[in-house]
Amino acid sequence: MAGVAYIGVGSNVGDAFENCLQGMRAVIDNERATFVALSSLYRTSPVSPVVQSDFLNCALKIAWRGTPRELLSFLQEVEAALGRDRGVRFGPRTLDLDILFFDDLVLDTPGLTIPHPRLHQRKFALVPCLEIDPGLVHPRFGRPLAEYLRELGDEQKIAPFGKVPADRIGSAKAGDAPEGGGG
Ligand code: ADP
Ligand code: MG
Numbered sequence: 001m002a003g004v005a006y007i008g009v010g011s012n013v014g015d016a017f018e019n020c021l022q023g024m025r026a027v028i029d030n031e032r033a034t035f036v037a038l039s040s041l042y043r044t045s046p047v048s049p050v051v052q053s054d055f056l057n058c059a060l061k062i063a064w065r066g067t068p069r070e071l072l073s074f075l076q077e078v079e080a081a082l083g084r085d086r087g088v089r090f091g092p093r094t095l096d097l098d099i100l101f102f103d104d105l106v107l108d109t110p111g112l113t114i115p116h117p118r119l120h121q122r123k124f125a126l127v128p129c130l131e132i133d134p135g136l137v138h139p140r141f142g143r144p145l146a147e148y149l150r151e152l153g154d155e156q157k158i159a160p161f162g163k164v165p166a167d168r169i170g171s172a173k174a175g176d177a178p179e180g181g182g183g
Pocket of ligand 1: 110117
């Protein structure tokens with residue numbers, strides 16, 4: 001099985017920018033992954049009752065030669081390899097990699113729900129996906145993602161943080177032209 005996946009990338013511990021970049025580099029480096037597109041980075045307020053720092057979030061679109069389950073296992077390996085404070089065993093996770101979409105697949109299995117069960121309620125997932133493809137439709141509910149975004153109030157804050165040239169995450173290796181004239 002193979003498909004095109006949107007991966008939600010987030011960090012709010014340590015150097016969030018570097019954590020996101022390194023995480024995406026590790027994803028693109030995998031032989032089963034091919035870069036397709038990358039959104040801007042956004043600074044977002046945490047959607048959580050726990051007081052914590054703002055996040056950096058973005059969405060990475062890849063072609064994946066494997067099953068969704070294999071993609072989840074791989075993303076969890078990347079989280080484990082890069083997502084902990086150096087030297088602190090079982091320290092705080094500094095990188096979150098979620099499967100937001102996998103083609104038009106609708107999947108409910110223990111430990112893996114596709115589309116991601118909360119993405120339509122979260123600006124930090126909706127906005128980067130819509131930047132990549134403004135016409136995206138939620139395959140479970142058949143509704144355009146843009147409608148969910150319009151219905152969310154002002155509570156969740158999201159602000160553009162900047163664009164990452166695609167070659168900074170190693171996509172040039174796969175033969176893609178860097179965005180924005182970088183390189
Ligand atoms: P969250 O990303 O929701 O804040 P975690 O990253 O800790 O929380 O993920 C918790 C669990 O969510 C993971 O162990 C994973 O099995 C499960 N999960 C279910 N669906 C997905 C998905 N589409 N992408 C990533 N994880 C998922
Ligand atoms: Mg997660």
